[in-house]
Amino acid sequence: MAKDFSFIVVSYVPLLVGTAGESMDITDPSVVGGLMDDIESLPSGWADGCLWAKGPSGAPYPVLVMPEARRIAEHLSMWSEGSPADWFDLHIKSRGEKYALSLMPRTRKSIERFEMAYHLRNGLPIPPKSHYNILFKPLHFCTGSSTTFRQIRHLLRSESLVGLVDPDELHPSNLSETDDSTIQILGTFRIGLNKTVDRYMDDLLDGATKPSKSVLDRYRLG
Numbered sequence: 001m002a003k004d005f006s007f008i009v010v011s012y013v014p015l016l017v018g019t020a021g022e023s024m025d026i027t028d029p030s031v032v033g034g035l036m037d038d039i040e041s042l043p044s045g046w047a048d049g050c051l052w053a054k055g056p057s058g059a060p061y062p063v064l065v066m067p068e069a070r071r072i073a074e075h076l077s078m079w080s081e082g083s084p085a086d087w088f089d090l091h092i093k094s095r096g097e098k099y100a101l102s103l104m105p106r107t108r109k110s111i112e113r114f115e116m117a118y119h120l121r122n123g124l125p126i127p128p129k130s131h132y133n134i135l136f137k138p139l140h141f142c143t144g145s146s147t148t149f150r151q152i153r154h155l156l157r158s159e160s161l162v163g164l165v166d167p168d169e170l171h172p173s174n175l176s177e178t179d180d181s182t183i184q185i186l187g188t189f190r191i192g193l194n195k196t197v198d199r200y201m202d203d204l205l206d207g208a209t210k211p212s213k214s215v216l217d218r219y220r221l222g
Contacts, residue, residue, distance in 0.1 A: 007130060045138055087105055089106065142204040
């Protein structure tokens, strides 16, 4: 009888780098603990705020406000082999005054890449009856109160640009005067085709709270 194998496949984690196809002994607590410590030391993917900009087509698109935006944008492009739109989908969900959005990796593609790299490194395909545990940290944002999103959500289309901007790059007194060149455009992404993400989006909405006035003043959250 063929032995069952379990693999931890690390999908997208902001700023995490590693060797494709490298495997580890997940029965060794110190190995797994070290991996989790490395992941926890990196950015969480949470955005401090979300601004809505107007794209070339006139449609609004989200710009996530987060530290190290330029580094994260460069890393995400590298991780997705220069084609982020082939590796991620944008999910947006609202409930009353709340809304949440998340740039979710297509985990099936991460598994396929791991299987190919494993085969190249070991000269053999993945053993039959293999099981996968997927680790990832999506870029995401949620808020318990938004007037801007209610005004623009009917303008969203089946695809959307997504941008990142560092809070230090925002204009200090007028966000509309922020230099467009400071926005890191990640690509154009399909919106919400993977229904298995609904539970995750609901969890974000369940935990969303109304931002404090000071945060609203700083970022004018979307």
